[in-house]
Amino acid sequence: MAMTTEGPKPASRGAGAEGRLQTEEMILNVGPQHPATHGVFRLLATIDGEILINAEPVIGYMHRGYEKLVEQRDYRQITNLVSRMDWLSGINNELPLAMAVEQLMEIEVPPRAQYLRVILCEMNRILNHLMFFASFGAELGAITPTFYAFREREDIQRVMEATTGGRMHFGFFRPGGLKEDVPRGFVDEALKGVRQVIERLPDYENLLVGNEIFKQRTIDVGVLDREAAYSYGVTGPIARGSGIDMDIRKDEPYLVYDKFDFDVCSAPNGDCFDRFWVLVGEVGESARIVEQAIEDLPPGPIMGKVPRVVQAPAGEVYVRTENPLGELGMYLVSDGDRRPYRLKIRTPSYSNVSALSHVLANTYVSDMIAILGSFFFVLGDIDR
Amino acid sequence: MFDITLATWQILVIKVLVILTVVPLGALVGGYAEHKVMAHLQHRLGPMYPGGWHGWATTLADGIKFLLKEDIIPAAADRKVFSFAPAAIMVPIIMTYLVIPIDRNLVIEDLDVGLFYLLAIGSLSTIGLLMAGWSSANKYALIGALRSAAQLIAYELPIVLAAAVVAMLAGSLSLIDIVEAQNFPFAVWPPGIGLVAFLLFTIGAVAEMTRVPFDMPVAESEIITGPFTEYSGMRYIFSHMFAEMGHMVAFGGIAATLFLGGYKPIVPLRILEFIPGVFWFAGKTMFMIFLFLWIRPTFPRVREDQLQKFAWKFLIPVGLVLILATGAWVLYV
Numbered sequence: 001m002a003m004t005t006e007g008p009k010p011a012s013r014g015a016g017a018e019g020r021l022q023t024e025e026m027i028l029n030v031g032p033q034h035p036a037t038h039g040v041f042r043l044l045a046t047i048d049g050e051i052l053i054n055a056e057p058v059i060g061y062m063h064r065g066y067e068k069l070v071e072q073r074d075y076r077q078i079t080n081l082v083s084r085m086d087w088l089s090g091i092n093n094e095l096p097l098a099m100a101v102e103q104l105m106e107i108e109v110p111p112r113a114q115y116l117r118v119i120l121c122e123m124n125r126i127l128n129h130l131m132f133f134a135s136f137g138a139e140l141g142a143i144t145p146t147f148y149a150f151r152e153r154e155d156i157q158r159v160m161e162a163t164t165g166g167r168m169h170f171g172f173f174r175p176g177g178l179k180e181d182v183p184r185g186f187v188d189e190a191l192k193g194v195r196q197v198i199e200r201l202p203d204y205e206n207l208l209v210g211n212e213i214f215k216q217r218t219i220d221v222g223v224l225d226r227e228a229a230y231s232y233g234v235t236g237p238i239a240r241g242s243g244i245d246m247d248i249r250k251d252e253p254y255l256v257y258d259k260f261d262f263d264v265c266s267a268p269n270g271d272c273f274d275r276f277w278v279l280v281g282e283v284g285e286s287a288r289i290v291e292q293a294i295e296d297l298p299p300g301p302i303m304g305k306v307p308r309v310v311q312a313p314a315g316e317v318y319v320r321t322e323n324p325l326g327e328l329g330m331y332l333v334s335d336g337d338r339r340p341y342r343l344k345i346r347t348p349s350y351s352n353v354s355a356l357s358h359v360l361a362n363t364y365v366s367d368m369i370a371i372l373g374s375f376f377f378v379l380g381d382i383d384r
Numbered sequence: 385m386f387d388i389t390l391a392t393w394q395i396l397v398i399k400v401l402v403i404l405t406v407v408p409l410g411a412l413v414g415g416y417a418e419h420k421v422m423a424h425l426q427h428r429l430g431p432m433y434p435g436g437w438h439g440w441a442t443t444l445a446d447g448i449k450f451l452l453k454e455d456i457i458p459a460a461a462d463r464k465v466f467s468f469a470p471a472a473i474m475v476p477i478i479m480t481y482l483v484i485p486i487d488r489n490l491v492i493e494d495l496d497v498g499l500f501y502l503l504a505i506g507s508l509s510t511i512g513l514l515m516a517g518w519s520s521a522n523k524y525a526l527i528g529a530l531r532s533a534a535q536l537i538a539y540e541l542p543i544v545l546a547a548a549v550v551a552m553l554a555g556s557l558s559l560i561d562i563v564e565a566q567n568f569p570f571a572v573w574p575p576g577i578g579l580v581a582f583l584l585f586t587i588g589a590v591a592e593m594t595r596v597p598f599d600m601p602v603a604e605s606e607i608i609t610g611p612f613t614e615y616s617g618m619r620y621i622f623s624h625m626f627a628e629m630g631h632m633v634a635f636g637g638i639a640a641t642l643f644l645g646g647y648k649p650i651v652p653l654r655i656l657e658f659i660p661g662v663f664w665f666a667g668k669t670m671f672m673i674f675l676f677l678w679i680r681p682t683f684p685r686v687r688e689d690q691l692q693k694f695a696w697k698f699l700i701p702v703g704l705v706l707i708l709a710t711g712a713w714v715l716y717v
Binding site for chain 2: 026028029034035036050137138139140141142143144147148151208211213214216217364365366367368369
């Protein structure tokens, strides 16, 4: 096919380029209600025909004030609250806060709880990544991958549900450990679900990643170069897609991540295809971690020695973990009360989305959809 | 045999009634097929409840639901044009059914220029799309309308070129003559030429129907069904759902007529001739519709500029070469 992916040529712009049809710029308001924005995200796009000249993201439609709410609740309640920030990876949100409280109070978490935390976090990561796999395909007009991804999601989702009682907001991590031990049959079911994902990953590759039209739509589209990614504080799969080989699980291992053998997926070009490729690759890596963690799962208690009154001594702590979408940081300040004095949350989507207007300038309107889809953001995580 | 003489107006009424039954029926069945075929390609069951058996009444229920919905016309819209656009989209599609021969003697109008008529009428509905997009006073609708106009110009040409190949081989523009001129291996004959023309036509048809992978003009996740963004209720199904299904059935019939030998049996065996031509025609049309339905869940959407490049830099040159090859074949073989 004689199709090439050149950048758009804004030739018709400007006051009366000779011999050309004179065109005008038009402001297109994308969102807050638009299918490609996954929620109430707004993009003020200046377009000239099919060319997108620049786009300004507008956020804040979903601000729920979690940082302030946390100050009104005690330490046993706040993990459930932050679970609702990024609704696709609830359990990954609970983790850094639970860890922060543990560090302030110097609570030792038993190994079984640590292993189970890794397993649940990684299964949640698979759920999250498959969700973005599904939605990215759907945005590019490929509807079938959605159903493939949801079939695999359902198996893992069922395990999570049986374990925690929730499908999105798990509320399972407590300062000191877990809410309760995993149910009988957890090991088999989890292994089954995860192995199925590993087994079916090549199907995904055939269906979408290897598709010629898909490549045309994504390769060299929406390039976020390494320097820009650094300067905007982009993390997670998007940064790794831009060649930044960072993963907190590897760089500053928390929990028991240093005991597992897994690779950090990264790709050099920073285009939509690379971001997506990293995302799909990470599904397999997460599945590998779950397999290993289940094999080594030690017996024992699931709760550390937590005093009856959870009251952190005065002090401050910053904990950062690798959320499915990037670095999630929790800066917790305590003044010795039962409630946190202040919690500052650094969410991955917020920083990642700030790079959007840089990437969106001078692309096609249709590229906008591919770029938005490949930036893997969750609205609740941006506004929290 | 019966000797029934009918007045011209009586014949006209019967013809109109037939068309007005066939088109909605085709759209309903096509819509149901789309639900089911896509569902089974995607590990789903699709609709199972409406009507009882495998949700056969889904599209019927959908249609009734849409008919009962409020018909909203935006305050800023150009009311007259906005209200008229669905008709301007729908009528040309209905009119294509006039010349498609269902059997040797079963055609509503056997025009001498049937093929020409088909191609001319088929492109008229774009005017309706432009009207809808412009009058909606919505930027998404406008972008969609312009995209569909550009797409029509680009993809009408491969269709015309492919149809020209068929007309050259048959030596006639009458669709009955074209079917009569086709023989056993149908689309595969003449070697190479027939198959390429068929593929060209199918690609063009998919683009003309604005279905995936060429559905940029109505891209749901992007410009929210383009020209139909502001439509609701009855006008929405007539201009979008109904038109798309009607278009698909029509293109299925046209492809069956031009390339698959219309009402003729698929293999030239005496035994098969007792089966009426209607069934052969219907079977071939259904095959084509299945092909169209199969393409949709398989591919992502092609970008607007890539779509144009694909038509102008690839399909049309191939079509032109094909015309030359056909000319040589007709002259020397």
